[in-house]
Amino acid sequence: MKYGLLINEGPYQHQAVDSAYQFAKAAIAKGHEVFRVFFYHDGVNTATDFAVPPQDDRNITANWIKLAEENNIDMVVCIAAAQRRGLLDANEAERQGKRGDNIAPTFRISGLGQLVEAGIECDRLLTFGD
Amino acid sequence: MSEPWEDDVEGPVKKFMFINRKSPYGTVYALESLEVVLITAAFDQDVSLVFSDDGVFQIKKGQKTDGIGMKNFSPTYRALEGYDVEKLYVDKESLDERGLTQEDLLVDVEILSRAELADLMDEQDVVLSF
Numbered sequence: 448m449k450y451g452l453l454i455n456e457g458p459y460q461h462q463a464v465d466s467a468y469q470f471a472k473a474a475i476a477k478g479h480e481v482f483r484v485f486f487y488h489d490g491v492n493t494a495t496d497f498a499v500p501p502q503d504d505r506n507i508t509a510n511w512i513k514l515a516e517e518n519n520i521d522m523v524v525c526i527a528a529a530q531r532r533g534l535l536d537a538n539e540a541e542r543q544g545k546r547g548d549n550i551a552p553t554f555r556i557s558g559l560g561q562l563v564e565a566g567i568e569c570d571r572l573l574t575f576g577d
Numbered sequence: 578m579s580e581p582w583e584d585d586v587e588g589p590v591k592k593f594m595f596i597n598r599k600s601p602y603g604t605v606y607a608l609e610s611l612e613v614v615l616i617t618a619a620f621d622q623d624v625s626l627v628f629s630d631d632g633v634f635q636i637k638k639g640q641k642t643d644g645i646g647m648k649n650f651s652p653t654y655r656a657l658e659g660y661d662v663e664k665l666y667v668d669k670e671s672l673d674e675r676g677l678t679q680e681d682l683l684v685d686v687e688i689l690s691r692a693e694l695a696d697l698m699d700e701q702d703v704v705l706s707f
Binding site for chain 2: 453455487488527528558559560562563564566567572574
């Protein structure tokens with residue numbers, strides 16, 4: 448089955464992003480496809496390249512990058528939600544006149560149309576959040 | 578140059594239902610849900626909105642937000658008709674529990690029982706809950 452995942456809550460604060468990660472791993476292990484993960488609301492914070500969790504904790508961003516690279520998962524961060532929360536890629540940082548950019552590799556910034564497209568294209572769109 | 582979220586998506590029309598369960602202010606869910614609704618309508622999908630639990634406050638008349646320094650986005654619900662989003666449903670029990678009636682709402686809605694809403698949910702392809 449072809450899955451799309453929507454993550455609506457922030458990393459470390461809420462388990463949604465961990466549950467989505469575990470679901471994605473399990474689904475792939477069973478031979479399913481995870482077509483796209485869409486990060487929305489505080490979920491966009493998962494894409495920061497600047498998080499430094501303690502060494503004895505999981506690194507949520509790094510885990511997603513590894514899973515996405517190994518399985519060709521499209522990881523999309525909502526541009527409107529990201530900009531509100533101070534997440535910018537290099538292009539946006541330059542356009543907005545900001546000092547730096549902080550979107551981790553493998554994640555890409557795009558619009559809500561990518562979420563709608565996932566809803567249309569996938570057999571199931573699963574929401575992780577409250 | 579067109580933005581990525583304005584790209585046309587080739588595909589079938591699916592039934593998208595948005596379940597709005599949270600009060601309009603206090604958290605960002607209602608505002609960011611509305612953004613997804615508008616984009617989904619722009620993709621010419623079949624869109625329904627449900628207001629349930631504290632979500633019924635999203636469409637309450639007479640919202641004044643000056644005192645909390647937030648933008649009053651409730652007029653957007655009245656503009657939904659212009660985007661061909663005309664299927665608005667409200668959970669009757671949620672209204673009753675909060676002492677509200679149809680008269681208190683700023684848009685025309687269909688008031689349904691929880692059992693009727695469950696049937697409606699069953700007909701959807703994609704259900705998103707914010």
